[in-house]
Amino acid sequence: MALSSFTTPSGFLLPSIHSAPPFFTEQPNPRTQAQFTAQWTRLILTYARHRKLFMLRVEDAEVAGGDWDEILRNERINRRILPSHLSSLLDTMVASEQAAFEPPKQSRAAIIYWRTPEEWADALHAWAVATGQLNTILTFYEIADPPVPSPLSGIPIPLLRRAVTFLVKSNRAQIISVADGEGVRLFAAK
Amino acid sequence: MHRLGGVGLAAFDRQQQSHRSFAELSSELSKAQVDHLQIQLTQFRSALTHFATTHREHIKKDPAFRHAFQRMCVSIGVDPLAGPRKGGWWAEMLGIGDWQYELGVQIVDVCVSTRERNGGIIEMSELVRMVSKLRGVESGVITEDDVVRSIKTLEPLGAGYEVINVGNGRKMVRSVVKELDEDQAIVLAEAALEGGVIVEGTLERKRGWTRERARAALENMLLRDGLCWVDEQDPVHGRSYWVPSAMRWEE
Secondary structure (H helix, E strand, O other), X not given: OEXXXXXXXXXXXXXXXXXOHHHHOOOOOHHHHHHHHHHHHHHHHHHHHHHOOOEXXXXXXXXXXXXXXXXXXXOOOOEEOOHHHHHHHXXXXXXXXXXXXXXXXXXXXXXXXXXXXXXXXXXXXXXXXXXXXXXXXXXXXHHHOOOOOOOOOOOOHHHHHHHHHHHHHOOOEEEEEEOOEEEEEEOOOO | OOOOOOOOHHHHHHHHHXXXXXXXXXXXXXXXXXXXXXXXXXXXXXXXXXXXXXXXHHXXXXXXXXXXXXXXXXXXXXXXXXXXXXOOHHHHHHOOOHHHHHHHHHHHHHHHHHHHHHOOEEEHHHHHHHHHHHHOOOOOOOOHHHHHHHHHHHHHHOOOOEEEEOOOOOEEEEOOOOOOOHHHHHHHHHHHHOOOEEOHHHHHHHHOOOHHHHHHHHHHHHHHOOOOEEEEEEOOOEEEEEOHHHOEEOO
C-alpha cells in the first residue's frame, strides 16, 4: 500500500506521513520521536494557519467532532493521536515558543502561535493604518471582533495583549483604560 | 667611432647570437613560471589529500559532514565527484568518469535527505526512482547496476555506503556505518513483502522463529537502531512494527 498525501474536505493538504499508522503512536526511540514531533508541530502550525484556529486543547484528542479532527484523526486508516501524545506535543511547542498555555499555569490548552506575537503586532498596526484608525481609541473587543472582518478577527485577547505590548515598546501604541475593559491608541511609526 | 654590432659578416653572426640568447632567456622564464604553477598545484593536491585523510574518520562517522564535504568537492570542481576533465588524478585513483561521480553525489543526496525517515536504509528501487527524479530523467535511464557501480566507486572515500541483499532478489542500500545482523536483514525482507509492516507472528509463522527471537529483533531495530517505528493502535495485532525503508512513499 502506498502512503500518499491527501486533501481534506476543508482543502488542507495532509503530508504522506499522516497516512502512516505509526505516526499516531508516541515513539519510544527518542531520535524517531524528535523527528515525529517536528512533523506534528509543523502540521499543527500550518493547519491552524489554514483554518485560522487559535486554541488547541488536549480534549480535542479525547472527543471527536472538534475543529482539529482533520489532523488529529485519520479515519481512512482508523488512527488518532492519543491525549497524552498531544499533551507532550503542546509542552514541546510551548517550550520552543510556538505556543503559549492559556490560561497560564495549566497545560491542557494553548494558543497556537501560527503567527508570533511580534508578527501579530505588525499585522495590527498595518490594519489600523489601512483602515484609518490611527490615533483613535480602540477597545480590545473592537479589534478582536470588528464589524468588517479583518486579519485579526477572532484573535484571543491574551495574544492581542502581547502584540500590543510589542507596539508599546516601540512607541507605536499606548494602552488606555476604557469603561468596558482595555483599549489601545495606535500611532504612526516614528 | 665604434658602431654597435659593427659591420660585415661577423656582425650578422653576432646579431644571430643575441637573438638566440634572448630566446633562451625567454624560454627559461616561462619554464620557471610553469614550474611554479606545478609546485602550487602539487601543494593544493597534497592539501586536499591531507584534508581527506585527516578528516576521513569524521567524514565516515558524521553523515552531515560527509554530505557537506561531497557538496564542496562538487562546487569547486576539483575532486572526486565532478573532476573537470576525464582521466584526472582522482579518476585514476578511483577509476570512474564524471557521470558516475555525479550519480554518486546524487545517491548520497537522496540517502542523506531520507535518512531521518528511514533510519539510513533505503530500498534499491526507491533509491533509483528518487535519483532519476533528481536528475529529471525518465525511469529506466538509470539502472540498479549504475547505482551499484557508483556506490562501489565511493568506497575509497570511506563513505561506508553498502548494498545489501535481503533475499528474493531485493536489494537495499545502507548509508549508516552500522552492522546489520542476519535477523534484521530477514525482518527487512519480510517487511518489504508487506508494504513495510511486520509483526512478531509473521516471523514465527514464515521463518519458524520463536516469539522471543522475533521480539528481540524488532525491539532492537526500534529502540537501538531507529530502523523501524511502532504502531500501538493496530486493530488486529495490537502492536505492529513499520519499517520506513520498506514503505511505499508517494511524494
